[in-house]
Amino acid sequence: MKLRLALAISALVLLAACSGESGLEAPKPQTLTSEAIGRYCGMNVLEHPGPKGQIMLGQIPEPIWFSSARDAVAFTMLPEEPKDISAIYVSDMASAPSWEEPGPANWIDARQAFYVIGSTMRGGMGAPETVPFSTEAAAARFAGDNGGQVVSFADIPRDYVLGTGETGATGNPTPEITGATD
Secondary structure, X not given: OHHHHHHHHHXXXXXXXXXXXXXXXOOOOOOOOOOOEEOOOOOEHHHOOOOOEEEEEOOOOOOEEEOOHXXXXXXXXXXXXXXXXXXXXXXXXXXXXXXOOOOOOOEEEHHHOEEEEOOXXXXXXXXXXXXXXXXXXXXXXXXXXXXXXXXXXXXXXXXHHHOOOOEOOOOOEOOOOOOOOO
């Protein structure tokens, strides 16, 4: 009897895992509100222009907010930050109303986005930005209008984000910083 019960429970667990009901789905992005405070600056995220970011850790439903997409990328690169990231979202600037108001709910998976680095546009706190787009065509149009180059999430240079003092994508030295710029 105990063996049958154990087999039945095992079958249910496997069935749930196969049907996507295992609870391991990435959490959905949260809508940006006036309650969002930037991880690194401690300021209201809405006070900054340009794309924003949010990261979810483990199964915690509340996001960590970032005043810029660049700071969300920096979080993933900094060794002292948690690594149990369950989701990373950035503003889709292809559907943003404007640079000043990137939108409260137009989030895209950061790892699937196309980024423009080295453009003339500056994000939160006036730092060079990694400008995210849902399509490569939209990123290329933005780069054509504002300079820069299109890269994937995996190809964003560490020195561009963390500011090692070396030359960034624009050919100009990036500022020396000890953490992220948020």
